[in-house]
Amino acid sequence: MTLTAEQRAEAARLLRHAEHRAAPIDPLSTLLPGLDLADAYAVQQDNIARRLADGASVVGHKVGLTAAAMQQLLGVDEPDFGHLTDDMVHRDGATVLASRYCRPRVEPEICFRLAEPLHGPGITVDDVLDATESVAPALEIVDSRIRDWRITLLDTVADNASSAGLVCGAWTPLADVPDLATVAVDLLVDGERVASGSGREVLGHPAATVAWLANTLAAFGTALEPGQLVLPGAMTTAPFVSAGQKIEARFGALGPVSVTFV
Numbered sequence: 001m002t003l004t005a006e007q008r009a010e011a012a013r014l015l016r017h018a019e020h021r022a023a024p025i026d027p028l029s030t031l032l033p034g035l036d037l038a039d040a041y042a043v044q045q046d047n048i049a050r051r052l053a054d055g056a057s058v059v060g061h062k063v064g065l066t067a068a069a070m071q072q073l074l075g076v077d078e079p080d081f082g083h084l085t086d087d088m089v090h091r092d093g094a095t096v097l098a099s100r101y102c103r104p105r106v107e108p109e110i111c112f113r114l115a116e117p118l119h120g121p122g123i124t125v126d127d128v129l130d131a132t133e134s135v136a137p138a139l140e141i142v143d144s145r146i147r148d149w150r151i152t153l154l155d156t157v158a159d160n161a162s163s164a165g166l167v168c169g170a171w172t173p174l175a176d177v178p179d180l181a182t183v184a185v186d187l188l189v190d191g192e193r194v195a196s197g198s199g200r201e202v203l204g205h206p207a208a209t210v211a212w213l214a215n216t217l218a219a220f221g222t223a224l225e226p227g228q229l230v231l232p233g234a235m236t237t238a239p240f241v242s243a244g245q246k247i248e249a250r251f252g253a254l255g256p257v258s259v260t261f262v
Helices: 005-021 037-053 068-074 125-131 153-158 206-218
Strands: 058-064 080-085 089-091 094-096 105-114 132-142 163-168 184-189 192-198 229-231 246-251 255-261
Touching: 005 037, 005 153, 037 080, 037 153, 058 163, 058 206, 080 153, 080 163, 080 206, 089 094, 105 184, 105 206, 105 246, 125 132, 125 206, 132 246, 132 255, 163 229, 163 255, 206 229
Parallel strands: 058 229, 089 163, 094 255
Antiparallel strands: 058 080, 105 132, 105 229, 132 163, 184 192, 184 246, 246 255
């Protein structure tokens, strides 16, 4: 790490206040030029620890930057990860206040629910599939507490990988669904299709992303545990959303999931 403990604590405070007030800040990479990746993950962990102290619990993780285009945009060659807490989770069909976010976007994803632990390193796609109990159609609400989404890798990592919410549809046992790489999705805004994709958009197979996560978490002294959820990455582009819009993702093999912003 290159920042002092005081600088990391200040970065965490700035992001926390930006989230609470829905008032974005300038990029941390500009405000704190010495920020490195270890610092960024430390800032993320500081704010997750504060969520837990306030009564939230970790229910899983999300993986970001799985699309080649986003990796090229930020000049990286691997994903990043953030935490999912129970206060981020919404039921299918929920109504959510748009004003609680800075500038939200929505991504369709296949959510994993684990039955067995995944302790890296050395986790493979087959290990992930063996450990998975069920999957569900999902929408991730992503939001940047950085003004105008002017993010670098360091900014989004510190900002919990830009995670803000999770909407899950019905769970289906993994044994009852086809190869997840072939699962297709249409993303609709107010009934109009705006994007389409498949599981292949997520590092070739969504389970490959979960394996990457388990192996990466090992370096942080943690693992994926039974019952935890994993969002492996977006299957399409992520449109901005605003009050008055209904967002629906229709997954051919998994069914639909939706959320309405007011």
